[in-house]
Structure formats: structure tokens, C-alpha cells
Amino acid sequence: MNKHVMPQAEQPAEQGNQLDKIRDFEIQDYLRLDLFPHFMCPGCGHGIALRALLWAIHDQGIDKDKLAIVSGIGCSGRVGTYIDANTYHTTHGRPLAFATGLKMARPDLHVVVITGDGDCLAIGGNHLIHAARRNLDITCIMLNNEIYGMTGGQVSPTTPYDRFTTTTPAGNIEPVFDASRLAEAAGAGFVGREVTIHVPRLRDLISEGLDYKGFSFIEIMSDCTEINGRKNDLGSSSEMVLGQTRSMRPADFKYGEYDNNVVDHPFRPNSMNTGVFVKSDRPEYGESYRELVHDIQKKQKGH
Amino acid sequence: MAKAKKNKSTRKADIANRMPLKLNPKRLDPETSDEAINVLIVGVGGQGVIMVSKVLAQICQNLGLQVKQSEVHGMAKRGGVVFSHVRFGKTVWSPTIPKGKADVLVALEWAEGLRWMDYLRPDTGIFITDTKRIVPPFACRSRILGADIGYLKDTPDDIIGKVAETFAIDATDMAAKEGNELAANTLLLGALSTTLTFSNEVWREVITQMVPPKTIDVNLSVFDKGQKWIEGSRKGEPVEGSAFIPLVQPEDHPVRTTLSIIEEWCKGCDICVKMCPERCLTLNKDQVVELADPEECTGCHICEWLCPDFAISLNPALNPPPNPIVQEAVA
Numbered sequence: 203m204n205k206h207v208m209p210q211a212e213q214p215a216e217q218g219n220q221l222d223k224i225r226d227f228e229i230q231d232y233l234r235l236d237l238f239p240h241f242m243c244p245g246c247g248h249g250i251a252l253r254a255l256l257w258a259i260h261d262q263g264i265d266k267d268k269l270a271i272v273s274g275i276g277c278s279g280r281v282g283t284y285i286d287a288n289t290y291h292t293t294h295g296r297p298l299a300f301a302t303g304l305k306m307a308r309p310d311l312h313v314v315v316i317t318g319d320g321d322c323l324a325i326g327g328n329h330l331i332h333a334a335r336r337n338l339d340i341t342c343i344m345l346n347n348e349i350y351g352m353t354g355g356q357v358s359p360t361t362p363y364d365r366f367t368t369t370t371p372a373g374n375i376e377p378v379f380d381a382s383r384l385a386e387a388a389g390a391g392f393v394g395r396e397v398t399i400h401v402p403r404l405r406d407l408i409s410e411g412l413d414y415k416g417f418s419f420i421e422i423m424s425d426c427t428e429i430n431g432r433k434n435d436l437g438s439s440s441e442m443v444l445g446q447t448r449s450m451r452p453a454d455f456k457y458g459e460y461d462n463n464v465v466d467h468p469f470r471p472n473s474m475n476t477g478v479f480v481k482s483d484r485p486e487y488g489e490s491y492r493e494l495v496h497d498i499q500k501k502q503k504g505h
Numbered sequence: 506m507a508k509a510k511k512n513k514s515t516r517k518a519d520i521a522n523r524m525p526l527k528l529n530p531k532r533l534d535p536e537t538s539d540e541a542i543n544v545l546i547v548g549v550g551g552q553g554v555i556m557v558s559k560v561l562a563q564i565c566q567n568l569g570l571q572v573k574q575s576e577v578h579g580m581a582k583r584g585g586v587v588f589s590h591v592r593f594g595k596t597v598w599s600p601t602i603p604k605g606k607a608d609v610l611v612a613l614e615w616a617e618g619l620r621w622m623d624y625l626r627p628d629t630g631i632f633i634t635d636t637k638r639i640v641p642p643f644a645c646r647s648r649i650l651g652a653d654i655g656y657l658k659d660t661p662d663d664i665i666g667k668v669a670e671t672f673a674i675d676a677t678d679m680a681a682k683e684g685n686e687l688a689a690n691t692l693l694l695g696a697l698s699t700t701l702t703f704s705n706e707v708w709r710e711v712i713t714q715m716v717p718p719k720t721i722d723v724n725l726s727v728f729d730k731g732q733k734w735i736e737g738s739r740k741g742e743p744v745e746g747s748a749f750i751p752l753v754q755p756e757d758h759p760v761r762t763t764l765s766i767i768e769e770w771c772k773g774c775d776i777c778v779k780m781c782p783e784r785c786l787t788l789n790k791d792q793v794v795e796l797a798d799p800e801e802c803t804g805c806h807i808c809e810w811l812c813p814d815f816a817i818s819l820n821p822a823l824n825p826p827p828n829p830i831v832q833e834a835v836a
Contacts, residue, residue, distance in 0.1 A: 228818075229815055229818075230815070230818075233815065238770055238815070239769060239770040239772070239814055239816075240814065242813065242814075243772075244772035244773060244774035244775075244813075244814075245772075245774030245775070245776055245813060246774075246813050247813065248813065249812070249813025249814055249815065250810070250811055250812075250813050253810065253815065398811075399811070401810040401811065402810075427774070438775060438779075439774040439775055439776050440774075440775050440776045440778070440779030440780055441779075443776055443780070443811065444779075444780075
């Protein structure tokens with residue numbers, strides 16, 4: 203089963219290297235500049251998450267021609283459009299299914315899935331648990347803004363209790379999914395969560411996920427300022443970004459004998475925890491599959 | 506690096522030969538001295554100033570001496586100034602040490618030590634200090650890379666002649682090599698023990714009582730190191746941990762970075778304006794961000810990283826001057 207690991211304490215790197223790392227990255231190299239400015243609302247956290255993703259891709263030294271971005275439908279699905287790489291805009295909820303096929307056929311590609319909370323947990327909930335179960339080498343970035351933003355603000359599986367949405371005019375009473383726990387329970391090899399305000403930390407988390415051989419699920423807590431924030435009076439864009447630091451427990455937070463991902467009640471998370479929750483050494487599906495095929499072909503040739 | 510000065514000629518000779526002179530080996534004896542012996546211990550919150558003074562006070566109490574200890578630590582938890590006066594002898598009246606009357610000054614931080622130096626007896630005072638430097642936040646008023654840092658620039662050579670005897674030990678580094686850099690205060694206790702008449706057994710017994718049980722071994726071994734350091738240094742033997750890396754303050758040439766803004770991409774979400782630590786951005790009448798105060802910009806990248814529309818980019822400054830203090834403060 204999954205092996206729980208303590209999040210690694212950040213090594214104090216030499217300042218010179220840090221500066222080089224910052225200078226080295228030029229985001230416009232990775233964007234489709236003719237599509238800009240992008241369609242997202244003012245203050246939308248998805249833009250910050252996109253920067254972190256591109257930065258991590260840059261840090262990992264991944265060639266743009268060997269990078270495939272698969273995205274679904276929704277605000278999050280549109281994020282992939284702006285990346286200057288091989289992008290694949292698929293049907294609602296199914297980016298993981300498309301990505302599975304892509305990775306099986308082209309194991310040489312780095313497949314990154316960008317999906318949202320509605321896309322990944324509601325419409326594509328089944329695809330998520332099965333992708334996590336197989337542990338195929340895909341990096342799944344789930345942008346969790348706790349609402350269906352593009353369609354006008356309907357309740358999503360991660361909308362917190364008491365939130366007003368267009369479909370819950372008297373406040374939401376549905377219990378919520380803790381997406382990271384769900385992915386972990388389904389068997390994902392790498393699970394982590396981070397907020398958008400900590401951009402370098404988010405970059406490092408995504409970088410670790412890209413580096414991991416197996417299914418890595420990264421939940422990014424992103425702000426929907428126009429739909430969710432406005433309707434629920436969560437403050438201006440800057441207040442929402444700053445608010446993330448108050449509602450999150452940092453990676454080093456310890457609770458009793460556990461490391462950091464502890465919920466008081468299942469399916470009703472208390473303050474969210476950030477950091478790496480799971481990093482296991484489960485076998486990667488694509489590799490096992492190819493070994494199996496190889497063995498069968500060898501046997502058939504032998505006969 | 507023991508520096509002992511009595512007059513100008515010996516001082517010059519000492520600088521020339523880099524050989525510490527054997528001076529003032531007399532130990533302070535509370536039994537024979539009529540006046541109380543004054544030990545002033547200073548440092549920064551969290552370093553263990555109070556622990557050092559408690560050990561000393563406990564020893565005096567065990568030996569049946571009168572002892573008065575007076576400390577200020579208040580808001581100093583982690584990073585503020587802490588000092589502790591310890592006075593002991595046959596009779597002690599006042600709990601505080603007057604200026605110019607301290608026999609020994611033990612400093613756990615370099616700048617703190619220099620700040621309290623005028624409390625030492627000008628003729629016989631012994632100054633034992635860690636060369637550890639803790640740069641306080643208010644010494645970094647300008648956050649622009651390469652800007653002047655208001656930390657003291659003195660080196661041990663600069664204080665030669667100002668006190669009778671100085672021992673500048675890189676205690677934190679030595680303690681870290683022994684396995685726990687928090688034991689630096691015990692290393693200085695070892696150094697302090699060479700100036701007093703108390704026996705080694707008494708010191709070790711009280712230290713064993715005072716430190717956390719898991720760290721007894723480390724503390725006792727660094728105590729020995731501190732003693733050996735002073736003895737070796739008085740004999741003029743080469744001693745480890747005496748290297749003092751001078752603070753090379755670069756000429757004041759702050760690195761100027763330039764911020765470029767793509768106005769067409771900005772949607773006026775206000776995140777950069779509110780998150781800028783220097784408050785140098787504003788939204789203009791078209792709800793587009795502009796750099797209102799370019800002089801204030803330190804190039805911290807926060808606006809660039811948090812801009813969801815990629816409208817801000819910071820032109821990197823090339824080859825900033827190396828600043829050892831900043832690196833030390835960051836580490």
C-alpha cells in the first residue's frame with residue numbers, strides 16, 4: 203500500500219543558485235502570445251497556477267515537443283490552450299481517459315493533465331479513481347476553485363459548506379470531497395496540495411510531481427474571484443489570495459503522531475493541509491504493461 | 506586569538522607577531538576578593554544567555570557565596586536583546602553592575618558584545634565573545650539587493666587596546682562541529698571557567714543538572730573545548746575556530762531592477778498593488794497597473810509571480826555584487 207512520507211524540509215540552497223533559477227525562466231517562451239490577453243477573469247488564481255506549472259516544466263528541462271497538455275472543459279480546461287506545446291482539449295471530465303490512451307501509445311511524451319474540481323471530481327470522478335488506481339505516469343494538475351466558474355457558478359463537489367452559488371441560493375449543505383484524500387485512497391503514487399500564493403513552493407511541488415514516475419495528483423487551491431468571491435463576499439482578489447495563508451495549514455504542520463494531512467471528519471475537511479502527502483514506490487502501470495507485452499511476444503516467438 | 510594589551514609597545518609587538526601575550530592569567534577569586542565579582546552576559550534571545558547566568562549563579566549558591574542575578578529578557582524571545590548581570594562574592598549589595606565595573610563580559614553575539622564593552626573594567630576586564638553574527642531585521646532597512654546593511658563592521662583587530670584581554674571564539678561553529686550549535690553557550694562557559702577559581706567538577710556537575718538530558722554529552726565536550734581554547738590561546742598555540750571572517754561590506758551600489766508592464770494584458774485585479782511590500786505600484790485611471798515609485802522597487806518578484814495575467818515582468822539585474830552579510834542572514 204501507499205507509503206506515507208514526511209515532507210522534505212527545504213534545504214537552504216545557495217542564494218546565487220536561487221537567483222539564477224529565477225533569472226533563467228522567461229514565461230513568454232512557453233506561451234502562445236497571439237492568444238493573449240487570456241480569457242480568465244481579473245484576479246483568477248488559474249493564471250498564477252499556470253505560471254507555476256510552466257516554471258516547473260522549465261525547471262525539469264522538459265522539451266516542449268515532448269510535452270503533451272491534456273485538458274478538459276471549464277475555466278481550467280481553457281488554461282491548457284495558452285501553453286505553447288502539444289495541447290489536447292478534450293470532452294468534459296475525460297481528460298484523464300484521453301491522457302491514459304495518449305501515454306500508453308506514446309510513452310516518450312510527458313503527459314500533463316490540467317483539470318478542475320468539477321471536471322475531475324464530479325463529471326470525471328470515475329476516471330480520476332481509475333487513473334489513480336492504475337498509477338500510469340501522468341501528472342494531473344487539479345485547479346480547485348471550489349465552483350463551476352465558466353457556466354455561471356453552480357455548486358461543485360468541493361464547494362464548502364454554507365457557500366452561496368446559483369444552484370444553492372440558500373447556502374450549500376452538501377458535504378465536500380477532500381480531493382487529495384480521494385486520490386490517495388484510490389492509490390495515486392504521488393499526492394500533494396499547495397496554494398497559489400506560495401508560487402515557488404507550488405513550482406517545487408509540481409516539479410516533484412513531474413519528476414515522479416507514476417500517477418501524480420496535485421491539487422492547487424485557486425481563487426475564483428469574480429463568481430465565487432463576489433457572490434460570497436470573500437473580498438477583493440488580493441484579499442482572497444492573502445486569505446489562503448489563513449485557511450491553510452503549512453506543510454510542516456504536525457498534528458499528534460500523524461504528519462500533516464489530518465481531517466477531523468472524513469469528507470468534511472477542516473483547514474486544508476498543504477505539502478506532499480504521499481510518495482509511494484508502487485509499480486508504474488505503463489512499464490508493467492510493456493513488460494507483460496514483451497514477455498508474451500517472446501514466448502510466441504519461441505514457439 | 507588572545508589579545509592582551511597593556512601599553513602601546515606590547516600592542517604593536519602583538520600585532521606584528523600575531524602571537525598572543527601571556528597576560529592576566531590570574532584568576533578571579535571570590536573568596537579573597539573584597540569586592541563582588543561582576544560577570545555580564547549578553548546576547549540575543551534564544552541563544553541561552555539566561556542558561557549561562559543560571560549555571561554561574563547556581564555554582565556560587567552551591568559554594569555558599571552571596572549571589573545576585575538580574576536579567577532583562579522581556580520581549581526578547583527569539584531575536585531581541587538579552588542581558589544578564591551576575592554578581593557574587595562574600596557580600597553583594599546591588600543586583601546590577603555599574604558601567605566600567607564588570608570583570609568579565611561574555612557575549613554570545615558579536616555586535617551585542619561590542620555594544621556592552623564599556624561595562625568592562627578598562628584596566629583588567631576580560632572580554633569573551635562568540636564571533637557569531639545575527640543580523641537584526643532593522644539593520645536591513647533597505648531591502649534593495651546590495652544596499653548598505655547597518656550591521657557593525659568591526660573586527661577583533663579593531664577592539665585591540667580597548668580592553669585588557671579579548672577572546673574572540675567562533676563558538677557556534679565549533680559547537681556545530683561537535684553536533685549541536687545550540688551548545689555554543691556552554692562552550693563560552695568553558696571559556697569563562699578559565700577566569701574563575703571554581704573547580705572543574707563543580708562546573709560539570711551544575712551543567713549536567715541544567716541542560717536537557719539528551720544534550721549532556723555534547724555540552725560537556727564543548728565545555729572542555731572552550732577551556733582548551735582559552736588555555737591554548739594564552740600559550741600562543743594555534744587554536745581552531747579562531748578565524749574571523751571580516752564582513753566585507755560592498756560599496757553602496759544597490760542593484761536596480763526594472764519592471765516592465767504589458768498594459769494590454771493587465772486586467773486591473775489589484776493583486777500586485779496590494780501585495781507589493783514596498784507599496785510602489787498603483788492602478789492608474791484606466792485601471793491598469795503602473796510603477797509609481799521606481800526608486801522603492803527592490804526587485805522582489807512578488808508582483809511578477811502573483812500576476813495572473815503575466816502582465817508584469819522583472820528585468821533581471823545582471824551580476825549583483827556578492828554580499829556576505831545577506832548570505833549569512835539568509836542562511
